[in-house]
Amino acid sequence: xxxxxxxxxxxxxxxxxxxxxxxxxxxxxxxxxxxxxxxxxxxxxxxxxxxxxxxxxxxxxxxxxxxxxxxxxxxxxxxxxxxxxxxxxxxxxxxxxxxxxxxxxxxxxxxx
Amino acid sequence: xxxxxxxxxxxxxxxxxxxxxxxxxxxxxxxxxxxxxxxxxxxxxxxxxxxxxxxxxxxxxxxxxxxxxxxxxxxxxxxxxxxxxxxxxxxxxxxxxxxxxxxxxxxxxxxxxxxx
Numbered sequence: 001x002x003x004x005x006x007x008x009x010x011x012x013x014x015x016x017x018x019x020x021x022x023x024x025x026x027x028x029x030x031x032x033x034x035x036x037x038x039x040x041x042x043x044x045x046x047x048x049x050x051x052x053x054x055x056x057x058x059x060x061x062x063x064x065x066x067x068x069x070x071x072x073x074x075x076x077x078x079x080x081x082x083x084x085x086x087x088x089x090x091x092x093x094x095x096x097x098x099x100x101x102x103x104x105x106x107x108x109x110x111x112x
Numbered sequence: 113x114x115x116x117x118x119x120x121x122x123x124x125x126x127x128x129x130x131x132x133x134x135x136x137x138x139x140x141x142x143x144x145x146x147x148x149x150x151x152x153x154x155x156x157x158x159x160x161x162x163x164x165x166x167x168x169x170x171x172x173x174x175x176x177x178x179x180x181x182x183x184x185x186x187x188x189x190x191x192x193x194x195x196x197x198x199x200x201x202x203x204x205x206x207x208x209x210x211x212x213x214x215x216x217x218x219x220x221x222x223x224x225x226x227x228x
Contacts, residue, residue: 004155006155015169021121031213032214033216040220040221041220041221042202042218042219042220042221043114043202043216043218044157044202044218045215045216045217048213048215051215055166055213056209056213056215058215090155090156092156093214097208097211097213097214098214100146100158100161100206100216101216102158102200102226103148103155103157104155105154105155106154108153
């Protein structure tokens with residue numbers, strides 16, 4: 001049974017650029033949630049995907065968007081990057097309605 | 113909306129001493145509660161979870177937590193700290209939305225420091 005895999009592990013972008021982060025869900029899981037963890041803070045819910053559609057969203061602007069593919073993997077896209085977008089982005093996969101999930105190791109995004 | 117408060121951003125203990133990390137929650141419905149551990153530059157690992165069964169929940173690595181509804185608390189304990197327990201610990205509550213999905217609301221975390 002494979003766990004949750006995120007790529008890349010680290011990246012540096014310039015303010016105003018766009019970025020795509022990727023997540024492969026754990027085998028058998030059909031739901032993917034994305035979280036943003038700023039330095040010194042707990043993770044904050046960005047959105048969740050189920051059956052290739054966004055079925056829930058936290059308090060994040062529309063420039064944060066995502067996709068889920070038929071194999072349940074997912075992408076997080078952030079447009080017009082701002083310095084405050086610098087954070088660890090965590091992906092969690094689960095079965096629908098499970099209330100928790102298996103987390104990946106995250107992608108560390110630095111915006112300069 | 114549900115919320116989680118973790119008292120103490122840092123807790124220091126000596127190796128072999130009792131570990132107590134505090135978590136209080138607010139919820140309008142019976143909650144599902146979780147403790148996660150995060151080692152440097154890593155993701156979150158589930159330590160234990162409460163899902164309305166036994167109020168004393170045992171987790172991995174010798175940790176346990178007790179759900180106390182009257183105190184709205186879910187404190188994490190371990191009888192004897194080990195150097196390898198040094199990490200950041202997050203308490204979280206699961207929130208089920210009307211639209212049918214669920215998400216986790218996390219506290220700000222407590223860094224556990226273990227000295228020899």
